[in-house]
Structures are given as C-alpha cells and as structure tokens.
Amino acid sequence: MTGMLRVWASFVVTIAMLAMPMRAAAQPRPPDVDALLARLDDLYRSTSSIARIEIQVTSARSTRSLRLKAWTRGEDESLIVIEAPPREEGTATLRVGANLWNYLPRISRTIRVPPSMMLGSWMGTDFTNDDLVKESSLRKDFEARIDRRSDTPPGWWVRLDVKPGVVGRWARIDTLVSDDLLPIEERHFDRKGRLARTMVFDDIRMLGGRRLPAHLTLTPADTEGQRTEMRYLDAQFDVPIPDDTFSLSRLERSK
Amino acid sequence: MPGFMMSRIAWRNLWRNRRRTGLALTAIGLSVALVLIYDGMLRWESDWLLATTTGPMLGHAQVHAPEWRRTRAMDQTLREVPRLVDALRRDPEIASATPRVYAPALAALGQEGFAVLVLGVDLAEESRPTRLLAGNTTRLTGRRVLMGRLLAAQMGVQPGAVIALVGQGLDGSLANDLFTVAALIETPVDLVNRQTIVMPLDEAQSLFVMSDEAHEIVIYARDPARAAALAARLNGRPDLGRAEVLDWQALAPAMVDLIRLVEVAWVFVLVLVLIAAASGVANTMLMATFERTHEFGMLLALGTAPSHIVRMIVLESLALGVIGALLGTALGGALVAWAHHTGIDYAALTGGGPSQLSVFGMNWSLRIYPRLALIDIARVVIAVMVTSIVASAWPAARAARLQPARALRD
Amino acid sequence: MAWIATRYAARTVGRNLRRTALSVLGIAIGCVLALFMESLNRGRGELFARVGSSSGIGHVRIVPAGWRVRRDQRLRLADWEADAAAARSLPGVAVVTARARAQVLLAVGTHVVPVDVVGVDPAVEARTFRYVQRVQEGRYLRATESGALVVGKTIADRLSAGVDDEVVATAVGSGGDIQSAMFRIVGIVSTGSDDADMSVCQVARGDVERLTGLSGAGEVSLVLDDFRQADAIRLTLAPRLAPGDEALTLPELAPEIQGHFEQDAASARFVSAVILLIVLLGVASAQLAAVLERRREFAVLSAIGMSGARLITLVVQEALMVGAAGALLALALGLPIVWRLARAGLDFRRYLGTSYAFQGVLLDPVIFGDFGMWIVPYVFLVAIGATVGASLYPAWYAARTDPAVALRVAQ
Secondary structure: OHHHHHHHHHHHHHHHHHEOOOOOOOOOOOOOHHHHHHHHHHOEOOOEEEEEEEEEEEOOOOEEEEEEEEEEEOOOEEEEEEEEOHHHOOOEEEEEOOEEEEEEOOOOEEEEOOHHHHHHHHOOOOOOHHHHOOOOOHHHHEEEEEEEEEOOOOEEEEEEEEOOOOOOOEEEEEEEEEOOOOEEEEEEEEOOOOEEEEEEEEEEEEEOOEEEEEEEEEEEOOOOOOEEEEEEEEEEEOOOOOHHHHOHHHHHHOO | OOHHHHHHHHHHHHHHOHHHHHHHHHHHHHHHHHHHHHHHHHHHHHHHHHHHHHHHHHOOEEEEOOOHHHHOOOOOOEOOHHHHHHHHHOOOOEEEEEEEEEEEEEEEOOOEEEEEEEEEEOHHHHOOOOOOOOOOOOOOOOOEEEEEHHHHHHHOOOOOOEEEEEEEOOOOOEEEEEEEEEEEEOOOEHHHHHHEEEEEHHHHHHHOOOOOOEOEEEEEEOOHHHHHHHHHHHHOOHHHOOOEEEEHHHHOHHHHHHHHHHHHHHHHHHHHHHHHHHHHHHHHHHHHHHOOHHHHHHHHHOOOOHHHHHHHHHHHHHHHHHHHHHHHHHHHHHHHHHHHHHOEEHHHHOOOOOOEEEEOOEEEEOEEOOOOOHHHHHHHHHHHHHHHHHHHHHHHHHHHOOOHHHHHHO | OHHHHHHHHHHHHHHOHHHHHHHHHHHHHHHHHHHHHHHHHHHHHHHHHHHHHHEOOOOEEEEOOOOOOOOOOOOOOOOHHHHHHHHHHOOOEEEEEEEEEEEEEEEEOOEEEEEEEEEEOHHHHOOOEHHHHOEEEEOOOOOOOOOEEEEEHHHHHHHOOOOOOEEEEEEEOOOOOEEEEEEEEEEEEOOOOHHHHHHOEEEEHHHHHHHHOOOOOOEEEEEEOOHHHHHHHHHHHHHHOOOOOEEEEHHHHOHHHHHHHHHHHHHHHHHHHHHHHHHHHHHHHHHHHHHHOOHHHHHHHHHOOOOHHHHHHHHHHHHHHHHHHHHHHHHHHHHHHHHHHHHHOEEOHHHHOOOEEEOOEEEOOEEOOOOOOOHHHHHHHHHHHHHHHHHHHHHHHHHHOOHHHHHHOOO
C-alpha cells in the first residue's frame, strides 16, 4: 500500500518539476529573488504531462527500484503505470478528484483506496503533503533574501523564511541555486528550526523542451540510511491527453 | 484437676446438651462454609483474570525489535526467528513460545478497499485452549485465511468468499494476492474480531517477503507469577541481540491496574465477610456461655476452682469452634470442588449480569471455576478458633468470679 | 390476657440485661455490616455515573442518523443547534456540549502522527471531560480561540514537539480533497496512560469545521444531574430532535463499560447475599442459643398454664423488642459510618495510584456509598427479620416442651 502511494507521491513531485522553463545563464550577479521564486514555483506547473520516471528507494534494509510511466492532467487527474520490475509490471494507480484506485494485474483486481488510508499513506513516503498540495508557492509563502555566494558549485544560497499565517511544515528553506537559476540543493527546516530533510538536484538535461535537473535525491535528516531518488527518463508536457485515459476501464487495460 | 480429665469433661459437656452443641456447630459450620465459598470465588477471580488477560494475545512476555512497539513499522523485525523460538523453547522456565507477524494491509471483496491488519500466526499453537484461536479447528492450507467476524460483517464477507489482500512487502514491493476466507472467527480480542485477517505464519512471511522474520514472539512461562523476572533474565541473553523482552505487566499496565483493583475490592469484602462470620460465632459463644451461669454456680458451689471452670469453658468452645470449622470446611470444600469441576455460570448465580464481558477489547466469558488454597482454610479455621476462645473466655471468667449463690440463682 | 405476654416479654428482656445487651449488640454489628455493603452496592451506580460525566462520553448523546451502525466520524447532525437547544430546555440536564470529530494527520517536519481530532466548545468541555484538567504543560483551550491544539503527551512525543510549537494538520475535506491548516500546541495533557494520551487531541469546533469543510457538530453530549434519569430524558428528547438525529444513552455508547458495570453489580449482589446470609446465621444462632437455654423457664410457664400459642407470642415479642433495639443501635453505629462512606468514599488510590484508566476512560478509584432514606427501613428489615425468623424455631420448640420432662432434667 505504502509503495503505491510512494509512487503516487513521487510522481507528483516529478511532474511538478517537469514544468520548468529554460533561461539563459547570467553573469554571477545576485538574482532578483522575486523572479527567482516565481521561476522555481513554475517548475511545478503544467497543464498536462506524460513522462517516464525511474525511482529508487533506499532504506536501511533494502533498495528498491521502479520504472513507471505517468500521465497527468490539471491537478485532479493522474494515471501511473509501473513498467519495471517485471514482478510489478502493469500495476497501476488512477487518481480522479477525490478517488484513488489501484489496479493489480497479478490478481486482476481494481481496488478503491479508502480516504482514511489516502491520508495515512502519504506519511509512508519520504514526501510530505506539502509536496502534493499544488497551492504551495515559494513566492507567495516565503520571504526570500540572498544569503551568500557559493563557489563550488557556483551559485547562490537563498534563504527563505515562511511568512506568518502560511500553512506548511517548513519554517525555513535554504536553497542553493546555480547561476542559471536551477536548483542544486534544498534544505528544509521544520517549524522548530530543525533540519528535517535535504533535496539534491543534478543531472541537468533537456526534457520535453525544457532544461531541468533530471535527478532528484531526497534524504530525511533523522532516519538512518533512508533515501529516495528519482530520475526522469523522458517527458512531454502541455500535451493533449485523450479523455478516456483517466478512467477505470483504461486502468484495467493499461499498458 | 489434671488437664486430661478436664478435656474429657469438656468433651462430655459438649455432647450432654446436644441441641445447643448442634446449633453452635451448625452456625459455625455454615459460616465457615460461606467464607470458604467466597474465598474460592476470590481465588478463581485472580486466576481467571490472569489467564484471560495474558492468555489470548498478551502471553506472559513478548519479544520485539526495539522500535517496533512504538512505530509498528513493517521493517522492524526480529531476524532468524525459527532459531530464536527453538532456543526459547529450550529454556526451562518457558512453557511455550510462538512467533507472529503483524502487517497492515488493504482488503477488498469487490472494489471497496478496507484497512485491515494481517496477523500471521502458528495456527496449531494459537488454537490451543486459552489462546487466541482457542477452539479453532479450521486448517488453513493453500491461501485460505480466517477473518474476524465483525470485519466480515462490515465487508459483507461470507465463508468461501475470495478477497484481495494488498500490502507492502519488506523489500518494498507491492504484496498482493487473492485469498479464500475459510471461516469467520470470534476471539476474546476485539481488535482481532474487528479488523484482522489471520493466516498461517509462513503464508504471511511469503506474502510480505519476510523470509524467516517476524514482529513478535509471545512467551508463556511455566510460572506466570515469575513473568517479570523471566523477562529481565531473557533481556540479557546474547542470542536475542538488541531485541527487547517485556513481561505482560510492562506491556499492559492498564490490565495490571484493573486486576489490582478487582483484587483489592474482593479482599476488602473478604475482611467484611470474616468480620461478619466472626461476630456471628462470637455472639453464639457469648450467648451460650452466659446462659450457663447457673451451671457454673453449681460447679463453684461444689468446689471447683474458678480457673478450672474457665479452662473447661474455653476448651469446650475451642472444641466447638474447631469441629464446626472442620465441618464447614468439609461442606465448603466439597461445594468448591464440585463447582470447580463443573463450573458455574456467573450470570445464573448472580441473577443477572452478562455472561460475557468485554474489557480492554477482550471478551471474557463468565464461567466460574472456584478453587481453594490451603491458606484460605487455615485462615478461616484460625479465625474461628481465636474468636471462640476470646468469646468464651471472657464471659466464663466473669461467671467464674461470681459468688456461687448469685450464680445459682440465675 | 394478651398484654400479659407482652409485659412478661418486656420484663424478661429487662431482667436479663446482659443477655439482652449481648443480643442487641450482636444484631447491631451484623446489621451495620450488611448496611455497609448495601450502601456500597447502591453507590456503585455513582461510579457508573461518573464514567458518563467525566470521561467525555456523557450520559446521553445526540448522534446523527446512521451513526449507531457505522460509527463514522464524518457524519454530522441534521440540526445540531436546535438539538442542543432542545436538550438545554429540559430539566435535569446539567451540561450540554457539541463536538465534531475528524481523522487528521498531524505533522511536524517529517514526524507524522495520525490522530482523531475532537473539535470542542472549550468553555464547556472541561465540565464533561476530566482529562483536560490534567494539563501538564501549557494550558487548555480558551473560548473563542482558534488554531490552538491540546494534545496528549504520547502524541507530542511522537511529533517531537512541545508547547508553542506549530503543527500542520491535514484532513480529507468534504469533497474528498486534502485540506491543511496550521495549529499551535497550547497545552499537553498527561493522563498517565499511553492509550488515553493518544486519544486526547482537541481543538475548537470551528477549526474542525474549517479543516474538513463539514459544518456543524457530529454529536451533542449531555451530562445529567441524575444519571438515573437518562432513559427518561432520552424519551422526552427524542421527539424534539431534528429528523434523523437520535439520542443514545451511556450503555449504547459504551457497551463494554456497561458490561463491566453489570458484572460488577452482579458480583456485588452475590457478595451482599453472602454477607447477609452470614449475618442472619450469626443472629439466628445467637438467638437460638439464648432461647434454648431457657427451657426450664418455658417449662415452668407451660406448667402454670400458659398456652402454647401465648408462649410463641411471648418468644416472638421478645424477639421483636430485641430486634428493634438492635436496629436502633445499628442505626446509631451505622449512620455515621455510612455517612462518611458517602462523603469520603472508599479510597483505593493508595493501592492504584492517583487514577486508573479503564478502556481509555480515566476514573478516580474512589467508591462512594449511598446515603438515603432507604437506610432506616433496610436496617429494621434485616434486624427484625433475623431475630423474629430466628425465634420461630425456638418458639415452636418452647411451645412443644413437655413441662414435666423439662423440669425434671436439670440443665
């Protein structure tokens, strides 16, 4: 159960990241923070997308790899189908609005996930609800200022402090952005000021016409040996997707 | 007068007035019998509380990976469980040890998924009397499972239905398969009835890719009273590694509270019962002795030393008390033994009240099997003896100090 | 001639004061013991009432249609304000409070805990839910406060958070979407029981409405002046509720606890019977002993012409007097004891610690006795019942005695 929703969660973050526009690299001058935040926010936007992603979850006792294909439309519809490993090939998750279904090819069953487990299972992932709530916006929710220059890797450390009244887990985020305004590292601090997790972005490539980090590693701060990695193999976004993609019958026929 | 003669006189006195003696013996005997019946119930209550709280789910002690109780995470497991269980079973203080797997999962009959707990157990072990699945005769082979009755009602499952189970394997993979519900179960543990699917341990291990691991080993000690000491000793064993061993009192302190509350209440009442019995015996003795003032006067007039009179009276009363107590013990003991053999339905006995009791998510059936320990009998007999002596010595002393003439007149 | 028996009885009683005094004392002690047990038994109900009044369960609860079958926290009352007003208008209702519950995920950083949050009316809640009086750190919720959270210690520990820390609460909204809100922990409750601690998670009711998008309350809980009125009040209330809403009493709300108390009451009855039996035995045997010693006396009376019937009357009247006197002494001794029992109660705290959690319900292990009008008739019934009952055999025996035989054998 948790695995499936991990896939779901990671898919969301993936898709969010795909929608980042390209910008020409500028000289090492501190960037305009407002514009920077707007750009980082727009990393997470897309009207629709189709992507193939590889995920690896490392824990103290095991390492697990998945390859999946994901379709999304708007904020309410998504379909994820697992392509590898062979044991799980064909397993699919469909989300339409408030409903979440899983299709299990091995037993040829479609099962609807009860709302209470939807909520609870989010916690099983290394990703938090904040990652899934599309309304979160760095620009609107945080006060940002350039903290200092970094030479290796070259870039700027930006400090974001959450504005009062904002609903979210992070009181502070320290972001290292490269000179061409792509994220390199993010450190998330919880509401007590403790470092909770670190996200590292690398492997910058062209994906679906956009230049962005294709590899993301998320490491929680207080769990030994725990890590989640995502790698984007290919992507297209803002593409038309047939309506019947997000349907149960499609789910069962999915490939 | 030599002591021996005094005893014989005392003895003969007793039987001279058969009616009075018979009356006293009846009163004492019945009181003692009643006290022993109460004692029998009290002992049973303690035994029963212990057995029913520790029997099905808790055991006398449990072994877990250090963080499992707090997080309930699937991957907090005990490794090399078969070897551990073997080693534990060979421990002289341990009667039995059995492993369990706890895995949260999603179960679905049709399309609707329900959050459930999959419990992997050693079916043979747990079907033994007083255990979780006591009385279960269903054999589970080839992907058959047992489902809690309340869960089945909620899901609309009948025996024979095929359900899908989906969970997360220890290797992170998606564990899913179809299972047939062989039977519905009703256990003493509410959680099991309400939310659990029971399957054989190896089945659970294979479904959730657990090789030879488990989440919990339940231990039953030969002497339950020594559970805490046993747990402490096991904690030091090197082959258990970092696993924690806790006795049932540490695992369920609320149970301990409940048991203690019940015991305290019953003991309190026992004191009341003993006082009632003692006062009855005392009253009888006092009354009987005072009524014999005339007789004492006669003896005094004939030249008997007052101290002899007192001694005789006391001996009589003591004999009366002891015989009465023994008779009562015979009666009470017989009743308790019979009740222990057949068991009494509590509800019928107390004229109402439930025949099953749900406490802490466990259902206890109220069938009584009283028993007595030697100390109970000793306690009552001594109480009667002391009461008899005190209750007769004082009035006898009083009477013996009277002027014979005055006493005769009474 | 009838008076003769009575006067004789009176004189007998007066003549042998010691024996009489002994009888009376014996009866009195037995009666006091029986009285003590009975007072405890009647007081047991008070414990049950306390469960309803201090555990948050309430004596009567108004719930939405369907809740009885499927205890779904997301169900809401058809018209909770009207229901609450109807409840308040009834006499005998001490406290009325409305609550809304939700399944929520609390998160601090990467620490997450799923909990059942209860949206309450802070001003009233403390009067129905004793846990909230055990705020170990910080304070309880204030009326009209929003965004404040009171949690049990176990929850705070799992979140690795303390007073004044901010927590994100996430719930499934009414449309099935995921909603979040920020809360600040203002108080941490420690009940002494892990289970109970996990169940304490309170916010203002309005906050639950905002978080879930479900408006109104899911339950209206009533605490009564006299818990015994629960059924009557439920009947009166039922027709005044909004359509679909229904009123349940404590046994339906917490059947496990009901079962426990039923069993407790049944045990108590059994024990009372045992004690009463022993008391009766004691009194009867003492009386019998006394009467049996008076064979000669009865023989003389019989010889001088007293009829059997009158002898019986004599014995019975003596018994009545002694019984009555015993009852009066029992009252004199027992009333202060029972009164103290009703006031201070039997305090088991010494054996159990300051409180005792049962099924997530916290109770003070103090049992209060009952003090009421029932005491006087009860004592008289036991005393006189025992003595007169005990005197029947010797009365019959006395009447049957052949005077010649009795007088001949010196006893």
